[in-house]
Amino acid sequence: MATNRAWRLESRPTGEPSMENFELVETEVPEPGAHEVLVRTLYMSVDPYMRGRMRDAESYAEPWDVGETMKAGVVGEVEESNHPDFDAGDVVTSDLLWADYAVAEGRDLRKVNPTHGPISTAVGVLGMPGVTAYFGTTDVAEPTPGDTVVVSAAAGAVGSVVGQIAALSGCHVVGIAGADEKVEWLESVGFDAGINYKEEDVPSALREACPDGIDVYFDNVGGPITDAAWPLLNVRARVAICGQISLYNETEIPTGPRKLGKLIESRAHVEGLLVRDYEDRWGEALHRLSVWVANGDVEYRENVVEGLENAPDAFLGLFEGTKIGKQLVQVGERSG
Amino acid sequence: MATNRAWRLESRPTGEPSMENFELVETEVPEPGAHEVLVRTLYMSVDPYMRGRMRDAESYAEPWDVGETMKAGVVGEVEESNHPDFDAGDVVTSDLLWADYAVAEGRDLRKVNPTHGPISTAVGVLGMPGVTAYFGTTDVAEPTPGDTVVVSAAAGAVGSVVGQIAALSGCHVVGIAGADEKVEWLESVGFDAGINYKEEDVPSALREACPDGIDVYFDNVGGPITDAAWPLLNVRARVAICGQISLYNETEIPTGPRKLGKLIESRAHVEGLLVRDYEDRWGEALHRLSVWVANGDVEYRENVVEGLENAPDAFLGLFEGTKIGKQLVQVGERSG
Numbered sequence: 001m002a003t004n005r006a007w008r009l010e011s012r013p014t015g016e017p018s019m020e021n022f023e024l025v026e027t028e029v030p031e032p033g034a035h036e037v038l039v040r041t042l043y044m045s046v047d048p049y050m051r052g053r054m055r056d057a058e059s060y061a062e063p064w065d066v067g068e069t070m071k072a073g074v075v076g077e078v079e080e081s082n083h084p085d086f087d088a089g090d091v092v093t094s095d096l097l098w099a100d101y102a103v104a105e106g107r108d109l110r111k112v113n114p115t116h117g118p119i120s121t122a123v124g125v126l127g128m129p130g131v132t133a134y135f136g137t138t139d140v141a142e143p144t145p146g147d148t149v150v151v152s153a154a155a156g157a158v159g160s161v162v163g164q165i166a167a168l169s170g171c172h173v174v175g176i177a178g179a180d181e182k183v184e185w186l187e188s189v190g191f192d193a194g195i196n197y198k199e200e201d202v203p204s205a206l207r208e209a210c211p212d213g214i215d216v217y218f219d220n221v222g223g224p225i226t227d228a229a230w231p232l233l234n235v236r237a238r239v240a241i242c243g244q245i246s247l248y249n250e251t252e253i254p255t256g257p258r259k260l261g262k263l264i265e266s267r268a269h270v271e272g273l274l275v276r277d278y279e280d281r282w283g284e285a286l287h288r289l290s291v292w293v294a295n296g297d298v299e300y301r302e303n304v305v306e307g308l309e310n311a312p313d314a315f316l317g318l319f320e321g322t323k324i325g326k327q328l329v330q331v332g333e334r335s336g
Numbered sequence: 337m338a339t340n341r342a343w344r345l346e347s348r349p350t351g352e353p354s355m356e357n358f359e360l361v362e363t364e365v366p367e368p369g370a371h372e373v374l375v376r377t378l379y380m381s382v383d384p385y386m387r388g389r390m391r392d393a394e395s396y397a398e399p400w401d402v403g404e405t406m407k408a409g410v411v412g413e414v415e416e417s418n419h420p421d422f423d424a425g426d427v428v429t430s431d432l433l434w435a436d437y438a439v440a441e442g443r444d445l446r447k448v449n450p451t452h453g454p455i456s457t458a459v460g461v462l463g464m465p466g467v468t469a470y471f472g473t474t475d476v477a478e479p480t481p482g483d484t485v486v487v488s489a490a491a492g493a494v495g496s497v498v499g500q501i502a503a504l505s506g507c508h509v510v511g512i513a514g515a516d517e518k519v520e521w522l523e524s525v526g527f528d529a530g531i532n533y534k535e536e537d538v539p540s541a542l543r544e545a546c547p548d549g550i551d552v553y554f555d556n557v558g559g560p561i562t563d564a565a566w567p568l569l570n571v572r573a574r575v576a577i578c579g580q581i582s583l584y585n586e587t588e589i590p591t592g593p594r595k596l597g598k599l600i601e602s603r604a605h606v607e608g609l610l611v612r613d614y615e616d617r618w619g620e621a622l623h624r625l626s627v628w629v630a631n632g633d634v635e636y637r638e639n640v641v642e643g644l645e646n647a648p649d650a651f652l653g654l655f656e657g658t659k660i661g662k663q664l665v666q667v668g669e670r671s672g
Binding site (some may be wrong): 020058062123146218222226239242243244247253254256257258259260262263265267268269270271272273274277322 | 397415425550555558559562576578579580589590591592594595596597598599600601602603604605606607608610613
């Protein structure tokens with residue numbers, strides 16, 4: 001039988017993570033027990049929140065132990081099933097492992113519906129990032145027609161969907177991203193304007209792109225980009241805090257301009273968002289998103305790195321911000 | 337006829353305001369025109385938000401012009417009325433002037449009901465600060481029984497009412513204030529615990545006073561006290577931003593630890609609050625508050641400085657934080 005490769009957390013990073021923090025080990029392919037299923041990884045997702053799990057500190061995601069195989073959203077094929085709902089060859093998705101194979105309880109797996117789109121989307125636009133964008137927009141940001149909506153990390157897996165849903169909602173949508181190519185893509189999928197924060201002065205570019213101020217700020221990055229958006233918040237603005245990737249590698253408590261006083265003037269709502277709060281409504285989001293994807297209302301991009309051995313590279317690339325759309329690692333091919 | 341004294345903004349303060357920024361001038365007593373009423377000031381309120389109006393910058397309160405007579409919440413007696421709803425001798429309240437006399441449109445005056453309590457309360461517990469506390473608690477902070485509620489500037493005109501309403505709501509209430517005498521008073525009016533931030537280490541005192549974390553943080557001060565409360569916010573906590581007095585005298589953009597990341601973990605709501613948004617519901621708040629005051633459920637303290645000439649002193653004292661309860665200036669006595 002094939003061997004199984006798995007990425008373990010070798011050490012906790014200080015500041016920027018590096019290859020040294022990861023160790024690839026070979027193990028035996030695990031055996032599924034009662035009610036369990038053996039899944040062979042086809043696609044593995046790398047996401048910014050994983051940086052929090054590498055840290056030995058309380059966070060919204062439980063920290064990984066050093067020496068532990070790291071977890072990831074996976075789309076895989078059932079190799080062997082001891083659960084009546086699954087057969088060999090089924091395509092499934094779940095939180096599994098940075099590994100070729102993983103064993104899971106049948107109840108923790110979700111079947112991927114291949115009529116919804118390429119199976120890789122089950123960890124992208126039709127998976128955690130898309131569902132995050134959906135509820136972050138509909139339930140937290142609550143855009144209404146005519147609102148000016150600003151999205152940071154707008155070309156990312158979450159931000160790109162947020163902006164497109166806001167555009168469908170009749171909003172003026174401004175995306176902030178880190179490359180001209182990203183800005184062009186955003187403008188081609190319904191964003192009204194894009195700002196390349198690596199080339200432009202963000203405060204003045206935002207003032208120009210948002211002549212009526214900001215009604216919704218959907219934040220994936222934190223830091224100076226958020227500082228630039230803050231003074232433009234309108235009365236009763238909504239701020240959805242989804243991620244703070246610019247701060248995840250900080251080694252000291254990051255400081256910046258104090259922001260709470262502005263909330264008195266604007267009576268803005270600021271609210272943090274975790275997609276796991278919406279587990280009961282996952283089906284609602286998937287239904288809406290799959291219709292939008294099918295009819296072209298929501299477009300998506302994927303950046304696929306080949307080979308499990310390159311998974312840490314794909315993860316580290318998230319902090320360079322050079323890629324468009326969902327970052328994936330292709331680990332295997334479908335059989336048959 | 338008596339002369340009229342009025343305090344004008346002589347110059348804009350840089351940092352801490354001082355007597356130099358105020359000028360007392362003598363003018364003629366103004367004449368009421370059609371539909372207007374001449375009001376003689378009995379009590380004048382000084383409030384932290386006035387610091388914002390001394391600044392030449394956009395804020396939630398319009399800036400005063402240099403040379404302009406400053407505005408204040410006033411309880412006064414009608415001297416002369418050209419409006420059918422008011423007669424000489426009536427006690428009224430409105431946003432009037434730092435002056436012995438002011439003229440106002442009748443429609444801008446509210447009659448003070450003397451059965452509700454001492455007339456001075458019309459600019460205190462039964463006026464703007466009490467109404468701010470009421471809506472900030474019921475509509476923004478939304479405490480539910482069993483919640484741990486932390487209030488900063490808890491012995492102030494707003495904070496003391498917030499804490500007592502939270503106690504009535506079945507909450508565990510912790511007040512932060514700047515003197516042992518204040519802490520003793522808070523504990524005597526229903527707060528479960530008080531912290532003297534000038535004597536105690538606030539982060540550790542808060543951890544001790546809030547063993548189950550913080551469900552509601554009602555912020556009147558900002559700065560390091562708010563920094564100490566932030567890490568203790570529970571899942572779905574509510575933060576009401578009512579004031580940031582610790583920052584009002586800053587000459588540069590104040591900086592501090594970045595706070596938005598914590599909101600992802602806690603999915604807390606943060607919302608700013610301005611009482612003028614609740615003008616339509618003022619009567620609701622006054623009714624509730626006057627019942628609570630009458631039956632002793634809500635107690636209040638006033639600190640009265642005698643004489644219009646001492647109004648700037650009373651205002652400057654707000655930033656020293658040495659006084660308990662509502663800061664008032666008694667300018668005149670009721671006639672007859």
